Amino acid sequence: MIDFQKTEEQELLLESLREVYKRGDFEDYFKECDKNHVFPEKAADAMVEAGFAKLGIPEKYGGTDCDFTTLIFVAEEAYALGWPSLCWVNQALQVDDIMAFGSEEQCRTILDLGLKGIKPFTLGFTEPQAGSDSSAMAAKVERRDGKVIINGHKTFNTAANRSPYMLCLAREQKNENPYKDFSMFLLPMNLPGVQIEPLDKIGNWMMQTCEVYMKDCEIKESDLVGVAGQGFYQLMKNFEVERLVACAANVGMARCAYDEAVRYAGVREQFGKTIGTFQLIQEKIVDMKIKIENMQNIVYKAAWKKSTGQSIMIDSSLVKRYTGQAAFQVIDDAMQIMGGIGYTNDCRISRLWRDQRVYRIMAGTEEVMVHTAGRALIKEALKK
Amino acid sequence: MKVIACCKIVPEEQDIIVRADRTLDTGKAVLKLGQYDLPAIEEAVRAAEHTSGRAALLCAGTAVIDNSKLVKAALSRGADELFLVTDEALAAADASQTAAVLAAAVQKIGFDLVICGEGSSDIYAQQVGAQLGERLNVNVFNAVGRIRLSGDSIIIERVLEQEVEVLEVPLPAVVSVTTDINLPRIPQLKDIMAAGKKPVTRWGFGDLGVAVRSPLEIISTLAPESQERKHIIVEGDGDDKIDIFWQQIQKEL
Numbered sequence: 197m198i199d200f201q202k203t204e205e206q207e208l209l210l211e212s213l214r215e216v217y218k219r220g221d222f223e224d225y226f227k228e229c230d231k232n233h234v235f236p237e238k239a240a241d242a243m244v245e246a247g248f249a250k251l252g253i254p255e256k257y258g259g260t261d262c263d264f265t266t267l268i269f270v271a272e273e274a275y276a277l278g279w280p281s282l283c284w285v286n287q288a289l290q291v292d293d294i295m296a297f298g299s300e301e302q303c304r305t306i307l308d309l310g311l312k313g314i315k316p317f318t319l320g321f322t323e324p325q326a327g328s329d330s331s332a333m334a335a336k337v338e339r340r341d342g343k344v345i346i347n348g349h350k351t352f353n354t355a356a357n358r359s360p361y362m363l364c365l366a367r368e369q370k371n372e373n374p375y376k377d378f379s380m381f382l383l384p385m386n387l388p389g390v391q392i393e394p395l396d397k398i399g400n401w402m403m404q405t406c407e408v409y410m411k412d413c414e415i416k417e418s419d420l421v422g423v424a425g426q427g428f429y430q431l432m433k434n435f436e437v438e439r440l441v442a443c444a445a446n447v448g449m450a451r452c453a454y455d456e457a458v459r460y461a462g463v464r465e466q467f468g469k470t471i472g473t474f475q476l477i478q479e480k481i482v483d484m485k486i487k488i489e490n491m492q493n494i495v496y497k498a499a500w501k502k503s504t505g506q507s508i509m510i511d512s513s514l515v516k517r518y519t520g521q522a523a524f525q526v527i528d529d530a531m532q533i534m535g536g537i538g539y540t541n542d543c544r545i546s547r548l549w550r551d552q553r554v555y556r557i558m559a560g561t562e563e564v565m566v567h568t569a570g571r572a573l574i575k576e577a578l579k580k
Numbered sequence: 581m582k583v584i585a586c587c588k589i590v591p592e593e594q595d596i597i598v599r600a601d602r603t604l605d606t607g608k609a610v611l612k613l614g615q616y617d618l619p620a621i622e623e624a625v626r627a628a629e630h631t632s633g634r635a636a637l638l639c640a641g642t643a644v645i646d647n648s649k650l651v652k653a654a655l656s657r658g659a660d661e662l663f664l665v666t667d668e669a670l671a672a673a674d675a676s677q678t679a680a681v682l683a684a685a686v687q688k689i690g691f692d693l694v695i696c697g698e699g700s701s702d703i704y705a706q707q708v709g710a711q712l713g714e715r716l717n718v719n720v721f722n723a724v725g726r727i728r729l730s731g732d733s734i735i736i737e738r739v740l741e742q743e744v745e746v747l748e749v750p751l752p753a754v755v756s757v758t759t760d761i762n763l764p765r766i767p768q769l770k771d772i773m774a775a776g777k778k779p780v781t782r783w784g785f786g787d788l789g790v791a792v793r794s795p796l797e798i799i800s801t802l803a804p805e806s807q808e809r810k811h812i813i814v815e816g817d818g819d820d821k822i823d824i825f826w827q828q829i830q831k832e833l
């Protein structure tokens with residue numbers, strides 16, 4: 197039998213999350229932060245104080261051991277309550293990235309930030325000419341007179357203005373094969389030569405995404421993370437898992453929009469009855485619910501596979517593609533149910549609609565998910 | 581210091597269904613810790629922490645309260661152990677019966693200070709604390725908004741209508757605390773995980789040597805009849821307006 201029941205501990209943890217959220221009464225605050233394009237510090241502090249940053253960071257480093265599936269439930273629930281996209285306080289996976297390959301000093305620095313709920317680093321991956329095609333990254337590292345110098349132009353770096361570091365991929369220029377030529381560095385964002393310029397985006401206003409120019413940035417050899425030339429493979433280690441957590445945001449944001457729209461359908465009256473009595477509205481509600489159930493099932497199953505040691509190489513692409521689109525459709529339908537009010541910034545659904553859209557683009561576009569999963573599925577079929 | 585917090589397991593209000601005949605259906609309601617008891621638990625835990633003592637929780641009710649999730653929910657809020665007294669007779673227990681059962685349990689556990697919530701989240705008669713103190717024959721106070729520990733006694737503050745009463749109360753004592761005495765902690769994952777490992781003692785009436793008989797007979801419990809809104813709006817703050825406002829209220833009383 198398949199068990200869909202959360203454990204009592206998971207349920208109680210989610211109850212605590214809801215209690216913090218309720219106590220904080222964050223809704224108006226988020227609206228204000230969104231309008232002013234600032235990070236919701238106060239709300240994040242409350243979540244950190246309530247222990248949500250510690251989850252998943254090993255106990256011996258001051259965190260609270262927590263399995264990956266539970267981290268997903270917590271993130272989903274936070275977004276379902278209305279937590280702003282890209283602003284969740286838990287950095288356990290970033291910490292884990294560094295714990296896997298970093299030096300002791302790097303681990304200590306990143307752990308410390310993670311425990312405080314600060315996103316330790318912006319991901320320095322995308323460049324103007326290297327989006328879906330990471331192999332085109334051109335930022336380069338040079339070693340001159342015992343100095344390590346980085347030059348390059350990264351773009352779409354989320355939280356570059358807030359994170360103390362960039363996890364920067366740069367070419368060693370030693371190996372023809374680009375994938376074997378990247379090294380990974382923890383580049384301090386306050387170095388001379390680093391210039392940060394925020395991008396003007398249509399959503400996710402509480403979290404900036406920036407362009408970063410690095411001109412003759414002098415770092416230390418000790419800023420290298422892991423092994424020179426292995427940067428790309430190191431980055432891939434947690435990538436599938438991180439992708440799944442992003443998908444938990446899709447499920448959460450869709451639920452948030454759904455909850456509000458369904459309640460509205462039950463009370464908004466037109467033509468002398470509630471709009472929820474019209475079958476065209478009911479159809480939307482039913483289809484939204486089906487998509488939410490499907491999203492949860494596909495995300496939870498992938499999480500379960502990962503937890504039981506199975507590969508989620510294909511799954512993570514399927515989940516990313518499906519939840520990005522399904523969540524967008526749910527939120528779009530939610531806006532439709534709200535009518536005109538849904539298109540105003542007074543209504544939370546408008547924020548979800550602007551913010552969630554990017555999940556179909558960032559961390560691998562939905563087309564690239566076809567590109568990765570499609571080939572793998574055919575290969576898998578031929579093996580049988 | 582040995583501190584005991586009494587807490588009641590109650591149905592979630594939002595899940596209670598009012599039937600057409602105004603009777604209440606709690607059958608589908610999930611059970612939870614009474615909301616007014618959370619500050620009592622928090623205060624007990626703080627008192628125990630400050631005195632390197634022990635905080636125990638005491639819940640009495642029917643067998644449904646012996647539920648593993650509820651037990652973890654209760655113990656995740658910081659207390660060291662839990663005592664559960666269950667008997668089907670508690671389904672319809674009134675304040676007097678409840679106080680008798682709690683008194684027997686509290687005596688068996690041993691205590692310096694018993695802390696109750698302001699009232700139960702379901703009945704909210706605000707009687708159990710006072711009756712419990714009386715049965716134990718110790719000092720008892722309600723409406724306590726602050727507790728300071730001071731050796732063999734506690735200094736309490738009670739917010740009355742015009743003044744704040746400050747009293748030094750020798751222990752042992754029973755107090756009922758208001759909801760603004762503290763902001764109860766929200767359990768973190770490590771508290772929740774630890775809760776499952778804390779000791780739970782289960783007693784029936786037989787273990788306590790209590791037999792309860794109620795002096796009270798409940799004839800019916802009904803939800804208030806719902807009424808149409810009157811849609812009377814009085815605007816302005818002149819004496820004449822206030823007069824109209826007052827007349828309207830009087831008419832309804």
Ligand SMILES: Cc1cc2nc3c(=O)[nH]c(=O)nc-3n(C[C@H](O)[C@H](O)[C@H](O)COP(=O)(O)OP(=O)(O)OC[C@H]3O[C@@H](n4cnc5c(N)ncnc54)[C@H](O)[C@@H]3O)c2cc1C
Nearest residue numbers: 319320321322327328352353354405558559560561563564
């Ligand atoms: C808000 C936001 C935050 C971001 N945060 C970060 C970050 O923190 N760090 C970081 O490094 N990057 C970040 N990104 C960048 C993001 O990952 C890229 O935008 C994404 O990978 C796509 O790259 P691109 O924009 O260059 O599009 P392109 O790769 O140029 O793609 C353009 C179009 O072509 C399609 N396409 C490309 N290749 C193929 C193919 N092989 N088959 C079919 N179709 C294809 C794409 O799907 C897309 O529709 C962020 C982006 C945004 C918008």
